Amino acid sequence: MEDIIVRNLKLNTEEPKICNAVIGETREAIIQETKILSELEVDLFEWRADNYKDISSKKETLETMVHLQRAAKNKPVIFSIRNNKSGGSYPFSVEARARACQWAIESGSIDLVELEVSFGKRIIDSLIAAARERNVKTIVSFYDYEKTPEQKQLIAALDECESYGADLSKLAVMAKTKRDILNLLVSMWKMENSSDEKPRIVVAMGPQGNISRILPSFFGSVLTYASGITMSLEGQINPNDLRTILSLTK
Amino acid sequence: MEEKDMYTRSVERAIDILECFLDADELLLYEIAKKTDLSSSTVLRIINSLQKRGYINRDTESKKYRLGGTFQSFVERVDRLNEEIKKASSQIMGDLFGKYNENVRLFVLDGKFRLCIDLFETTQDVRQIIHVGDRRNLDKGATSRLFLAYMTPKQREQLAPNLEIEENALADIVSDGYALSTDSNESGIIAISAPIINQRGKMVAAISLSGPAFRFINKEMTNKIRDTVAAARQISENLGHR
Numbered sequence: 001m002e003d004i005i006v007r008n009l010k011l012n013t014e015e016p017k018i019c020n021a022v023i024g025e026t027r028e029a030i031i032q033e034t035k036i037l038s039e040l041e042v043d044l045f046e047w048r049a050d051n052y053k054d055i056s057s058k059k060e061t062l063e064t065m066v067h068l069q070r071a072a073k074n075k076p077v078i079f080s081i082r083n084n085k086s087g088g089s090y091p092f093s094v095e096a097r098a099r100a101c102q103w104a105i106e107s108g109s110i111d112l113v114e115l116e117v118s119f120g121k122r123i124i125d126s127l128i129a130a131a132r133e134r135n136v137k138t139i140v141s142f143y144d145y146e147k148t149p150e151q152k153q154l155i156a157a158l159d160e161c162e163s164y165g166a167d168l169s170k171l172a173v174m175a176k177t178k179r180d181i182l183n184l185l186v187s188m189w190k191m192e193n194s195s196d197e198k199p200r201i202v203v204a205m206g207p208q209g210n211i212s213r214i215l216p217s218f219f220g221s222v223l224t225y226a227s228g229i230t231m232s233l234e235g236q237i238n239p240n241d242l243r244t245i246l247s248l249t250k
Numbered sequence: 251m252e253e254k255d256m257y258t259r260s261v262e263r264a265i266d267i268l269e270c271f272l273d274a275d276e277l278l279l280y281e282i283a284k285k286t287d288l289s290s291s292t293v294l295r296i297i298n299s300l301q302k303r304g305y306i307n308r309d310t311e312s313k314k315y316r317l318g319g320t321f322q323s324f325v326e327r328v329d330r331l332n333e334e335i336k337k338a339s340s341q342i343m344g345d346l347f348g349k350y351n352e353n354v355r356l357f358v359l360d361g362k363f364r365l366c367i368d369l370f371e372t373t374q375d376v377r378q379i380i381h382v383g384d385r386r387n388l389d390k391g392a393t394s395r396l397f398l399a400y401m402t403p404k405q406r407e408q409l410a411p412n413l414e415i416e417e418n419a420l421a422d423i424v425s426d427g428y429a430l431s432t433d434s435n436e437s438g439i440i441a442i443s444a445p446i447i448n449q450r451g452k453m454v455a456a457i458s459l460s461g462p463a464f465r466f467i468n469k470e471m472t473n474k475i476r477d478t479v480a481a482a483r484q485i486s487e488n489l490g491h492r
Contacts, residue, residue, distance in 0.1 A: 035422075036471060039430045040463075073419075229471040238467040240435050 148180035444482035449490035
């Protein structure tokens with residue numbers, strides 16, 4: 001598998017990295033959380049911009065990105081804007097989300113931008129092209145907050161993510177049973193043996209999914225999400241504990 | 251050897267001799283010579299000067315040397331400075347401790363070290379132990395970074411010449427008004443440290459709230475930072491800072 005290098009960070013399954021989501025509503029909250037987390041065992045950040053109250057203003061959003069990059073202390077920042085189907089709280093339109101991603105790409109302050117499969121081919125293609133021009137890395141993602149699809153569908157979903165030629169793919173599904181975990185594990189293992197494999201992020205959400213956060217490399221994932229200081233999801237572990245666990249499970 | 255160097259050397263030797271008494275109440279001449287790696291005649295020559303000025307006394311019966319009364323006046327003067335800071339802090343430190351039951355400490359700069367002059371210790375089973383009077387190097391920890399951030403570059407160069415800390419990081423500490431530990435994974439400890447500023451706008455002490463990382467990395471963290479910063483501000487006001 002080819003490594004993706006962002007700033008000084010190598011993304012690969014040999015040494016999965018620890019990512020923290022930043023979800024503040026105000027610039028002040030976003031910056032403070034990032035500053036605190038950057039002193040902990042966090043390798044990179046994901047700014048979940050859908051919670052940001054000024055996300056409809058380009059000027060405010062760009063300004064926040066500049067501050068965010070500074071607060072992240074040279075650690076890479078992923079930009080994402082979710083809607084209520086991908087874990088966000090608000091029903092943003094695809095257009096609004098695509099617009100925000102475009103700002104992120106143009107900002108010069110963001111290292112990676114996450115584009116959801118649900119944006120549609122036209123938008124994804126044009127955003128990937130724009131990102132490439134500016135040396136911003138892209139992630140194409142698939143979410144299922146309801147369930148873990150069957151193996152065939154999981155593989156099809158990942159295939160679709162990878163078909164756009166982005167730098168990384170991301171698969172996040174809700175695991176409710178051990179069978180769900182096994183389905184995800186087997187599908188990812190099958191994908192590992194397919195040709196021209198691209199780096200990916202794999203997360204089983206929910207309390208059952210905890211194992212995917214602890215053993216990201218088993219699931220073929222180059223990173224794992226830790227709990228933050230303002231929010232933690234079920235199954236998430238704080239970054240320092242996660243670092244210890246990762247060093248024990250190498 | 252240049253004359254100037256020789257004088258400096260004598261001063262350094264005198265200090266070496268005095269520092270022997272940091273961990274001993276009484277010493278014989280040959281014990282001091284052994285500890286300092288100096289000849290007995292050199293030690294005697296320097297000690298005679300120190301004795302004349304009251305820095306060292308000799309018990310005529312046991313022939314042992316001990317620190318002289320002159321030090322008492324120094325100690326009182328240093329204490330008086332710290333006493334004022336302690337008085338201004340005590341109640342506020344107690345309140346901060348009462349809220350979180352985590353270690354709350356008061357540090358002042360003491361030469362190349364930070365010195366703990368007061369503390370409230372958590373009653374929880376997992377805790378870090380520091381005593382009043384303990385001195386720590388300036389190379390590690392939130393409080394060290396805080397002191398370094400508030401120094402002039404010249405002071406920093408003198409007190410901590412080999413530190414690798416980015417100027418930017420130190421500037422951020424001053425603008426944020428607090429410092430955090432950066433080695434939490436190594437030490438297992440997270441500390442939040444905020445500056446106490448006196449009437450003349452000079453940073454004279456630091457208050458810290460600290461504990462094991464597993465008790466700190468959670469939703470309360472931002473409240474802990476806010477309260478530590480507020481406590482430092484209140485103490486500064488007690489000292490007359492506006």
